[in-house]
Amino acid sequence: MKHYLMGGAALLVLSACATKPEPVPEMPAPEPVTQTPPPEIIQQTPPPVVQQLPPVVESIPDPNLPNPGSIEDFAYQSGGEPRVFFGYDQFDLSPEARDVLRRQANWMKIYNNSTAVIEGHADERGTREYNLALGARRAESVQAFLVSQGISPNRLRTISYGKERPIDGRPSETGWARNRNGYTNLRLGGTS
Amino acid sequence: MTRITRILPILAIWLFTLLLSLPAQAQLEIDITKGNLDPVQIAVPDFLATTQAERDLGAQIATVIRADLERSGLFKALDPASFLETQTNIDYKPTFADWRVVKADALVSGRIKTESASRILVEFRLWDVFAGQQLKGVRFATTPDNWRRTAHKASDAIYEALTGESGYFDSRIVFIDEKGPKTNKTKRLAIMDQDGENPVYLLGGSDLVLTPRFSPNSQTIVYLSYENDNPNVYLLDIETGRRELLGDFPGMTYAPHLSPDGKSLILTMERRGNNDIYVMDLTSRSTTRLTTDPAIDVSASYSPDGKKIVFNSDRGGTPQLYTMDANGKNVKRISFGKGRYSAPIWSPRGDKIAFARSADGKFGIGVMDVDGRNERILTESYLDESPTWSPNGRVIIFSREYRGVEGRNEVWSIDLTGQNLRRVETPGMASDPAWSPLLP
Structure with missing residues (x-):
């Protein structure tokens, strides 16, 4: 079969080039045939480990930012300090407080070796034992919200300090409002 | 006479x-x-x-x-x-x-x-x-x-x-000695004679301690300590220094008061943010829950016959005073005046209840009959609280805190009549006084 075609092609050439045959370009030499290697046995590669990236820093990365995963980072991601504030004699969470706690929960989900002691605090405008109760309620509000956001209660513990640990000594509504808070005292490395 | x-x-x-x-x-x-x-x-x-x-x-x-x-x-x-x-x-x-x-x-x-x-x-x-x-x-x-x-x-x-009435001079006051500004206070358990003499620290002072109260025999004190970051009630023998944790519970235990016979302890126990009053038998250490309201129930104090209890609750929306029988039954609100009421203490004579009240941004000490009648406010300042009775029920001493960053704390005294307001001598700043019975 091959032979026959070759013969036909030679006839065509003879008839077309009856007067002056043009030089036939030289055929390229056939490439040397190489032996293709046998296909390798393809190992099943594990699927990539999926990890959530830490929340995006809002602006250009600042070299002064805390190390991701540090307690300072947790405070930073909570909006400066991991503390939410309450109204006078109140223990319900404001929308702002929920927002802060959502960010705390997200952080704790990424750095899932962390635990926290949630401290409930009250201002000085109440008597000592009542304020201990109020602080306990505030700490519980914070803990319950973090649990609702997916943090295991095993990673959380509460303590009430009543009015014993104010952060602001000013005897004014501004100072008292700062002292009515729930503080997420983060611990890294497991034990709370 | x-x-x-x-x-x-x-x-x-x-x-x-x-x-x-x-x-x-x-x-x-x-x-x-x-x-x-x-x-x-x-x-x-x-x-x-x-x-x-x-x-x-x-x-x-x-x-x-x-x-x-x-x-x-x-x-x-x-x-x-x-x-x-x-x-x-x-x-x-x-x-x-x-x-x-x-x-x-x-x-x-x-x-x-x-x-x-x-x-x-x-x-x-x-x-x-x-x-x-x-x-x-x-x-x-x-x-x-x-x-x-x-x-x-x-x-x-x-x-x-x-x-014609018994005196109160041979008695002691246990209190919390305070040092430092409001934002960095250290507090230590201390005791002194009622006139401020012979002050002695009772504990080392590394843990926050609050609200000490005497047993009826004046020999032991119950108090709240934050030892090991676990706020719980402890019992301390004054003479021997022996200290004992009164039950290890999952939540905070606080606001302790001993019964008049010294056999049981009334306290508040916190579970998941709910604060209820319990009584603990000191012999068997078994506890019985007396309140079940989801509100704050705190600061329970026995009547001298041990049959009634006065306590503080916000079940009505604001902190007010309530009485109940020693078994938790028959709860009655007794404070109906203006403001918020807390820290009730039954008089050793049985006829009055002292308390702290806040109204119009001030805190004062007051007294009322055990049914809430005849309320009288005896003092008023930036912050008066923690009243305690003299052994004869004629004098009340209390904590007074001053406004300001330094937040000085002192112990003051007032007669039941509203007369004779004066500072009680203490070695330094002091709060949470509790007056012993007359010494034996």
Whole structure:
């Protein structure tokens, strides 16, 4: 079969080039045939480990930012300090407080070796034992919200300090409002 | 009113009734249920003595008695420099005319005798100057170094003879000693005599401690400690220093008070943010829950007969005072005045409840009948709280905190009548006072 075609092609050439045959370009030499290697046995590669990236820093990365995963980072991601504030004699969470706690929960989900002691605090405008109760309620509000956001209660513990640990000594509504808070005292490395 | 002094059970002191109170009715009597009358003018010369050591003791004892009586607000202790008569023997009648001239209503003439190196006799006679009658004659036998308590016992005897009510001078106050500014305070458990003398720390001071209260026998204290970052109630023996955690519960336990018989402890236990009142049997350590409301139930205090409890709850929306039976039944709200009420304490006489109230941005101490009637606010300041009763239910001491970053804390005292507001001597800043019963 091959032979026959070759013969036909030679006839065509003879008839077309009856007067002056043009030089036939030289055929390229056939490439040397190489032996293709046998296909390798393809190992099943594990699927990539999926990890959530830490929340995006809002602006250009600042070299002064805390190390991701540090307690300072947790405070930073909570909006400066991991503390939410309450109204006078109140223990319900404001929308702002929920927002802060959502960010705390997200952080704790990424750095899932962390635990926290949630401290409930009250201002000085109440008597000592009542304020201990109020602080306990505030700490519980914070803990319950973090649990609702997916943090295991095993990673959380509460303590009430009543009015014993104010952060602001000013005897004014501004100072008292700062002292009515729930503080997420983060611990890294497991034990709370 | 004359009466024979009870023979008290004794540790270091033996108290005898001497000679005797004369027959019936004396004229000199103080009605301490009234507001500030003219104080009774009382003359307490230094106790007579033979040796210099006795004279020193005699002067110290008289000084303590004068100070005790003056602080009660019911007495004015006259200046010994004004006295005309110098008695040489207390077994003879004084020259009453000389005491009338210096305007003494009552006279205490006393004497120290040394029986041995370790035993002295402290004797005194209390005279009604106008009636010319002896109201009381008492001898205490004790050791020389126990002179201060002996003086307080003498003050109690004088107070009782002239008011008809038991005194409160031989008693102690446990309190929280404070150091540092508001934002960096250290607090330590401490105890002192009711006049601020002999202050002693009871614990090392590395853990936050709050709200100490005496047992009925004055020998043990219950308090809240943050030891190991776990706020729980502890029991401390004052003499031995032995400390004991009263039950290890999953939540915070706090606001402890012992029952009048000393056999059980009432406290608040916190579980998942809910604060309820429980009673713990101190022998079996079993606990019984008394309140089940999801609101705050805290600061429970027994009536002196142990049958009722007053406590603080915000179940009505704001903190108010409630009473209930000792088994938790029959809950009644008793505070209906303006403002927010907390820290109730049942009077040792049984007829009143003291409390802290806040209204219009101020905190004050008040009293009301046990059914809530006859409320009276006795004090008001930036922050008055933590009232506690004198053993005879006539005086209330409390914490007073000052406005400001430094936030000074002091202990103050007020009579049930609303009179005689004064600061109680403490070694430094102090809060959470609790008054012991009269010492045995």
